[in-house]
Amino acid sequence: MPMNTTWTAQEPGSDPVLALPFVREFLRLCDDGFRMRFHERNGGNLSYWLRQEEIRMLPEKEPKGSWIPMEAAVPALGGEYFLITASGSCFRNISYAPAENTCIIRLNDGGSSWQLVWGLRNGGRPTSELESHLQNFAIRAQQPERESRVMYHAHPASVITLSNLLPQDSKTVTRALWSSMIECAFIFPYGVGVVPCMIPGGAKISGQTAEQMQTHDAVLWAHHGLFCAGKDFDSAFGLMETIDKAAEIYLKFLASGQKRRYTIPDAIFEEIAQALGGKMNMAYVHGGGDDPADE
Ligand code: 2HA
Numbered sequence: 212m213p214m215n216t217t218w219t220a221q222e223p224g225s226d227p228v229l230a231l232p233f234v235r236e237f238l239r240l241c242d243d244g245f246r247m248r249f250h251e252r253n254g255g256n257l258s259y260w261l262r263q264e265e266i267r268m269l270p271e272k273e274p275k276g277s278w279i280p281m282e283a284a285v286p287a288l289g290g291e292y293f294l295i296t297a298s299g300s301c302f303r304n305i306s307y308a309p310a311e312n313t314c315i316i317r318l319n320d321g322g323s324s325w326q327l328v329w330g331l332r333n334g335g336r337p338t339s340e341l342e343s344h345l346q347n348f349a350i351r352a353q354q355p356e357r358e359s360r361v362m363y364h365a366h367p368a369s370v371i372t373l374s375n376l377l378p379q380d381s382k383t384v385t386r387a388l389w390s391s392m393i394e395c396a397f398i399f400p401y402g403v404g405v406v407p408c409m410i411p412g413g414a415k416i417s418g419q420t421a422e423q424m425q426t427h428d429a430v431l432w433a434h435h436g437l438f439c440a441g442k443d444f445d446s447a448f449g450l451m452e453t454i455d456k457a458a459e460i461y462l463k464f465l466a467s468g469q470k471r472r473y474t475i476p477d478a479i480f481e482e483i484a485q486a487l488g489g490k491m492n493m494a495y496v497h498g499g500g501d502d503p504a505d506e
């Protein structure tokens with residue numbers, strides 16, 4: 212998708228869609244992610260799954276244009292509406308010119324194609340990672356307490372650095388992050404899944420990501436970035452921030468050139484699991500991963 216070179220600021224009052232609370236929160240997250248340096252150029256993408264009452268708030272609910280087929284169908288999401296960043300959109304432009312850089316789409320009943328409801332004013336299509344966003348929503352909706360409304364993909368530098376250092380294995384990566392600061396085990400008790408380095412976009416990476424999302428809170432794409440799921444914008448953004456910060460702490464410790472001298476004992480993770488009523492990835496509670504810092 213060629214990138215636009217000029218943008219016209221879109222005033223919030225110019226379009227009723229921009230006044231909707233979920234749209235405002237979506238745009239605020241884009242600005243915050245850009246300020247956090249999670250998004251170089253057109254890196255990253257964001258999606259929001261609309262609730263029924265939010266669909267009713269849309270001034271125009273009927274899709275326009277043709278049905279565009281997707282590589283992989285998501286039958287569980289047939290007929291659902293999503294607000295999503297446009298392919299090629301740079302996060303620094305999204306809240307400045309939202310109608311060009313985002314869109315609301317509706318899926319057909321079989322969840323195999325999408326149609327435009329709002330946005331993409333200069334043409335284009337939703338993010339190249341559309342399939343990953345949708346499959347992640349579908350897989351998490353199978354577990355009611357883990358259902359997500361926000362899917363957030365970004366390129367935080369510290370997190371990407373981990374895939375240059377650590378074995379690309381979910382337990383090792385999760386333990387390295389949990390061991391960096393104690394809040395991590397509370398904030399992502401199911402840990403971080405890892406998908407090995409592969410070409411972004413399309414069915415292969417989205418299938419493997421959804422598989423990891425079934426049992427983890429976030430998924431690291433090796434040498435690429437991170438996918439975070441959340442029940443709302445604060446949860447998804449907070450997860451991205453927390454994992455980024457834990458990765459930064461881990462890297463600072465490694466940069467000190469010292470071996471790990473003090474660690475969070477497994478007994479503490481057991482206590483956290485108890486405090487969370489067992490809603491934690493128990494396979495990661497006891498060490499034995501392959502962390503080079505422990506060698
Ligand atoms: O949208 O981040 O993974 C650009 C990307 C692709």
Ligand code: ZN
Binds near residue numbers: 254255366411
């Ligand atoms: Zn990416």
